[in-house]
Amino acid sequence: MLTPDDFTPVTLEDRAFFLDLYTRYPQQHSDMSFVTMVCWNHYAHYAYARVGDGVVIMSTIGEEKTFRGPIGPRDPSVLEETLSLAVREGCATPYQVFDGGTREWIQSLYPGLPFRSDRDFADYVYLASDLCDLSGKKYLTIRGHLNRFRRECGPVVEEMHPESLGEVREFLKKWCEWRHCDEAPVLAEEKTAVLYAMDHFADLGLSGLMIRANGEIAAISVYDDLNPDTALVHFEKGLPDCEGVYKAVNQDAACMLAPDHTYINRESDVGVPGLREAKLRYHPDHMAEVYVAEKVDLEKRHQGRREI
Numbered sequence: 194m195l196t197p198d199d200f201t202p203v204t205l206e207d208r209a210f211f212l213d214l215y216t217r218y219p220q221q222h223s224d225m226s227f228v229t230m231v232c233w234n235h236y237a238h239y240a241y242a243r244v245g246d247g248v249v250i251m252s253t254i255g256e257e258k259t260f261r262g263p264i265g266p267r268d269p270s271v272l273e274e275t276l277s278l279a280v281r282e283g284c285a286t287p288y289q290v291f292d293g294g295t296r297e298w299i300q301s302l303y304p305g306l307p308f309r310s311d312r313d314f315a316d317y318v319y320l321a322s323d324l325c326d327l328s329g330k331k332y333l334t335i336r337g338h339l340n341r342f343r344r345e346c347g348p349v350v351e352e353m354h355p356e357s358l359g360e361v362r363e364f365l366k367k368w369c370e371w372r373h374c375d376e377a378p379v380l381a382e383e384k385t386a387v388l389y390a391m392d393h394f395a396d397l398g399l400s401g402l403m404i405r406a407n408g409e410i411a412a413i414s415v416y417d418d419l420n421p422d423t424a425l426v427h428f429e430k431g432l433p434d435c436e437g438v439y440k441a442v443n444q445d446a447a448c449m450l451a452p453d454h455t456y457i458n459r460e461s462d463v464g465v466p467g468l469r470e471a472k473l474r475y476h477p478d479h480m481a482e483v484y485v486a487e488k489v490d491l492e493k494r495h496q497g498r499r500e501i
Contacts, residue, residue: 195274197258197282200240200251203230205396207241214248218264219420222291222481223316223460225261226425228397228417232386245271249278257284261291267298280491288491290484303494308484313464316481317472318423321457324447324475331476335440342437346406350445353401353413358391361403364410365391368430387428390415399427402449404442406435412442416450423456443475 203211211227223229230239230250238253247263249271260279263271279287290296296308327336342348353361365387374380390399401415412431419425426446431438450457458481462469 195242195244195249195278197251197278199242199244200249201242203227203234203239203241203250205231205393208397214264215420220264220291221316221420221423221458222483223419223425223427223458224314224483225264225291226417226419226427228390228399228425228427231393231397232389232427233382235385235389236382244274247271249275258282259284259287259289261289269302272299272302276491276494279486280488283488285488286485287488288486290486291481293482293484296484306486306494307490308486311483311485314461314483316461317459317475317477318479318481319447319457319459319475320478321424321447321451321454323478324443324457325451327444335474338437339440339444342435342441346411346435346438348411348435348438348441349405351403351405352449353394353403353415355395357403358394360410361413362388362391364403364413364432365430368432371432383428387415387430390428402442402446404431404438404445406438411435412438414442414446416446418454419458422454423458424450424454425458426460429459 208227208231215225215227220226230237233239236254240251240253242249242251244263245266245268247265247268249260249262250264252259252261260275260283262275265271276288290299290308300306300308327339351357365384369375369380369384372380374384390397394401397417399415399417401413403410404412411434413428414426415428416424416426429439429442429446431442447457456478459472459475462472
């Protein structure tokens with residue numbers, strides 16, 4: 194029987210294991226990214242267990258545990274072990290699915306098991322060419338803001354390299370002072386995550402760019418590959434000195450990524466109205482959905498279940 198004692202904390206040393214796993218079973222959502230798990234481990238306490246030929250992931254936020262998987266071959270017996278564990282040890286919504294194909298497979302085995310789409314945590318996925326070119330009337334206002342920014346701030350775009358990370362940390366310190374990170378719990382957690390990413394930039398296989406205005410870093414973007422055709426932007430930060438800097442770093446990163454990627458995943462809006470409006474303004478190609486199952490429904494999952 195699968196128990197929490199079977200799980201091992203996700204650490205930086207697990208990168209090769211997860212790279213191999215995700216090469217064989219590509220992921221679509223940012224929360225399944227190895228970089229996301231490691232950088233946010235101080236908050237979500239990710240751990241994994243190898244069950245059969247698959248992998249089950251557990252996350253613990255506060256006292257609440259959630260589970261996902263199996264990642265790997267679609268083994269009904271491993272799925273049943275995972276769902277049973279979610280019922281025994283999980284919170285009120287203890288089981289999450291991060292792609293539609295897996296949800297359909299589970300519901301083919303448990304036809305009566307409902308899933309709820311969690312809109313707040315659905316990732317926005319854009320065509321890289323759209324974000325780079327910004328063509329057509331739908332981007333007219335954004336192009337106007339960009340033209341003004343480039344005219345007034347004289348930006349210079351540079352790729353992020355290990356030797357520039359010290360300067361990036363100083364930029365992030367200024368950004369946190371502006372945003373009062375230490376007074377806002379969510380921003381305090383993000384501060385820890387982004388500084389971890391800078392401390393382990395090369396080990397995590399990250400890439401990024403900086404925009405300078407008047408010689409100083411005004412914005413950064415940090416990204417890597419989520420799957421063979423999708424880049425994932427993990428962190429994007431800008432200072433308020435030059436209006437339009439966020440639009441500029443968005444486009445510049447997209448143009449850097451577009452030659453090798455069809456899509457760019459820019460993560461979710463976590464239910465923040467202003468952030469949702471800003472992300473919708475860029476016209477996503479599609480959303481990478483999150484589906485959650487309630488514990489009360491998992492407890493009744495055997496009703497009408499097909500034989501495995």
